[in-house]
Amino acid sequence: MTSISTPLPPLTEASPSRVAERIAAAAGHPDAAVRERAALRTADATVSYAELWERVSKTAVELSALGVGDGDIVGLRLPSGPGVVAAMLACWHVGAAFLPMDAAAPDAYRDGLLSRSGARAVIDTDGPRTLAPGPAAAHPASDGRDDPTAYVIYTSGSTGTPKGVLVGQNALAEHSTGIARLLDLHDTDTVLQFAGLGFDVAQEEIWPTLAVGGTVAFLESADRALSPAELAHRVGALGVTVLQLPTAYWRLLCSQMQGADAADVSFAGVRTVVIGGEGAGTKDVHVHRDGPLGHSTLVNGYGPTETVVTCTAFVLRADEPVPATTGLPIGGPVGARRLHVLDADRRPVAPGTPGELWVGGSPLADGYLGDPERTAERFHPDPFATASHARMYRTGDLVLRHPAGAVEFLGRLDNQVKIRGYRIELEEVEGYLTGIDGVTAAAAVALDDGTGTGGRVLAAALSVRAGGATAERIREDLRGRLPAHLVPGLIRVHDTLPLNASGKIDRRAVAALLAEEYTHSTLEEAPAATPESPELSLLLAQIRTLLRAPDFGPDDDFLMAGGDSLVALRVSGALRERGWHLRPSDLLTADDARSAAERIERR
Template identity: 35%
Template structure:
């Protein structure tokens, strides 16, 4: 499709404002806007952004949870001609500052305003000031704000983990987004459909949710975090809100499908991506009538998605769910080190070409040239392909099978992590001399967690593990903080004096924890449950679940088991208030009383 015929995201959204102005566009909790109303509030905010100097290829940071404010900020930014950069409010201040220092946004949008959290003096705008009936019901805001963005201009920048110790920003254009969300063959987006918005704002899957809905006349339905992470609540909400399409990260899908496959029974299309899909979970959901399950694959450098596989029931002993075939406007090549095609059945590195290959990395021309290469197989001049670093092979039927990484990049809970970045952050600690991080896979669940090995400096006293963990939590997103830290006298080296990962000691597998059957006390029973889940012997009643290596996916599993065993519902938010065995036991006692 010629770029001149595609139009910017603003143009494509405007088509539906003209065609169906009173059709529902977005709903989060009590706030629901039609296409006309969403157009008006984003025109209002876009005009303010223009006053601040927003123009093509200039960034606007958005710091908001899943909310109407997030969607309004995204659309208003591209209307003003700029590109948005979403920041997770849970990011440590040091990492947010690093991202903001490099990206240099013109403004920062926040739900409730306040000061610039980075201390860089970035003007902060409150989105809520443009959200109200005085704006969305006023024809005075019908005049379109046109920042002059073209299909080749930036639409957004998303940051991912970087091997050098610094996160890197991926630059995605209007054209890239349109190719992924309009007239596509992997999902069906029709006017009037209801699309769930459950992805974290800083996770690139939100691209498919938000723009897949708004560029096709569908309605975007927001879900709060407690609902998303509570299987029973989510199943009921999907049914009550009549969701047609949802995109879900693989770790969350695996957890929900293992708990109750019927969670997805009322959803017409479920797109899963970000990690390795469990075969048994896939089979259970694929067997549901009237539910199409898709296993998607794609790096953020290729605008979220590159391949998709329509999952049908598989033999239970099958090792993996294929990642499928290239989706529309995409080409995939399995190549050797000399960029020669590999025959079917022979592993090689996956290279992705087509119209959704991103522009490159923000202010990183060296890294861009390394990973974004001229496409020698393209029929059009100037096309590029992205070197994924992933090993795949082509099956006899033409589908692709994912084998793993060629470098030290891993997926943890659906997030891409460069283990070298964790190492680089560890080495910033004044008492750490050497460090290496690896992914450990749970033999029973297949879940991956990070394990960091480190050597302390000769001078001074070795730091306590809690001190090192606290140091990392202040600098890394929660999903990048290792579940376990192991201090060694030295790291094993090979003959070339490089760290020999194969000789690292395996993380200790503790003996099973037995329940307090002798005392029969509720606290002991919960303590034993957590100890078994985390593989931590002698887990204490007052010990913090997350400090002991727990994370959100394990918390969901824990609360599901608690609910079944004690017939008591507990939300993740309630657990966060006191994430201890005693806290759960107190909640159960209070519910029973």
């Protein structure tokens, strides 16, 4: 891979220029090797820094012609790829912030985000267009800070509606500097853009890479459920050197890349693997080291959206011993952040004592869009800092600081959960469920998925009026309105839900009830009908087992039954062990199990 002969000046924490300025400098660099270096790469094409800036300028002119300018928000309804990066930069070019949305989310959900944010315009595959005036969404008070908003990311909210997190340009630039230093990024690196655009990790994959003059590589839009061999092929073809994956996906890949199954899988070009989104264990690291990624440096990251993606990280080189802890530590602060482990009275606790994690330092979000009250609840003045206007963010996470300084995540202090890397407020899920006609009560919980890998599944118990909706109809309703991660994989309808002494739903009793039903769902109840082929028979057996759905039949839809990309990957792996081949994406896109079975091939 050709190196830049005259690289950009190195990023330093003392002078982290805004990301767009760094990219513009590369696009207009006097050295042609810098200008023509690949900024963005797909399987079919590359876009140089100079070409990227040309696209940015064109889109910026179109936005300006629509009247988009300082302080506006522009929604992005684009798939992952070079086009969305150019659109993001064009928003900054005219002084606007962007609102990235998951391309796989239902239109109704994305329309709701556009309306809630008060977006002035939207960019889709047809280009920029203005939107009808929506509700005013006043920005939270800046407390004297001069930091224009870079982007708005919506996360799950405990009040039943998503909340928009505002991240400033300076905060993003500081974070990009910290990540570039943490991962030792250089202009010769290629980082894979893997996360969905509605997930803030996508910003971390893009901007630190471009800030150092590196290359961002993109998968095809449908390539979010890849088998180990498929991912290795894509990564090798794109020249990826840094791979960032959700912990759940990484854990499953590593478990499938053992022994003979890993013989034809190579990640030789990958030097660093970054994981995050939920807790990892040290036993996962041993599995990682026994597979084709074992030569790489492993980085375990942690960070709520409000702390601008990854705020702490634990770096473990391949030649270093695995920590003698059960949970893999989340490490120390990234960049200019400060970590405070405090008790209920907000006093520091001694090392080795559990406490709540508060994150200080300048790379913090500004607050919640149009919600100063909630902003004041989570962002507080930092009494441990000397700088004026210093703030800290209350994470709600229980942690323990080891004597050597590394922090270990222990769990949540409220009803927020992490599933497949997504932060989910259980109250929000319950709000969607009780909003369905006929549903009288609902309780959502997170259950162990029974695989022994630490994975979790979102589950819900409901009570409905006589003659009300079935679990299948409820799931169908939700899938038409919500992103997949907010739709419970397990839905059970009961006459009544258990209550505690105060007359409220007993969440622990509900969790125990659902866990028992989930555990004891067996194939003994499976339909007696004989499938048409051995492929279909084997596929149905695996789906019934993994979804705990004994009545799943040939004409049923995998997604409507609660399936997702990780379950599809597990089905694919189980078939591969038995000598059959089915791409996870084939299962996800098939209309029913019978159609998916027709795509199965003998290895």
